[in-house]
Amino acid sequence: MRDPPVPTSLQATKINHIERREPKDFLMIEDLELTYVEAPPTAEKYNYLRQTIGWGGYADLADVARGLQATLFCVSVYQAGEIVAMGRVVGDGVLVFYIQDVIVLPEYQKRGIGTQIMNRIMAYIDAHAVHNTYVGLMSAIGKEAFYDKFGFTRRPTDNLGCGMTLVVGCLRRV
């Protein structure tokens, strides 16, 4: 299993800056006859998406199902019953949200699907956030521009440190 790409962090400091792009900016995605479902995919489909883009799946499907069940909000995109994309939100549902697993299969990329997923995610967060709610995500390398337009700040800045992550299996106590 390959390790996920090393992320750079992008975090929106204020919920008030949510920006959306109009799907009409993009070419004819309706030609694909996509179905957007606001629910997580099955554990198998989730693993399939992650494996296809090189992040690797998880060994135990029951673990995956438990994790997906705890998702706050998820958009899954299907074509003819087959999963082609997803994105989800985890967090406490009020004060802190993290955007996770935004994935579009390579052959479906650059058609506006990722933007549609993010628009739905940002609408969900907008509807549940309070003043100063914190929204975070870890961008894959080279995907920062995709998130810039939704109002996220690239870290580090003069005032904010870099994002940090840890994959369990590498846990250390000092």
Ligand SMILES: CC(C)(COP(=O)(O)OP(=O)(O)OC[C@H]1O[C@@H](n2cnc3c(N)ncnc32)[C@H](O)[C@@H]1OP(=O)(O)O)[C@@H](O)C(=O)NCCC(=O)NCCS
């Ligand atoms: C990042 C990712 C989710 C974006 O999904 P996507 O469906 O390609 O996103 P969109 O099509 O909405 O936008 C991607 C780009 O294509 C452009 N685009 C959209 N429709 C287009 C079209 N019809 N013709 C040409 N370009 C188009 C957009 O302007 C956008 O450019 P930008 O990123 O410079 O702003 C996708 O690349 C992906 O799954 N990558 C692998 C996993 C990953 O890295 N996920 C992010 C982890 S944080």
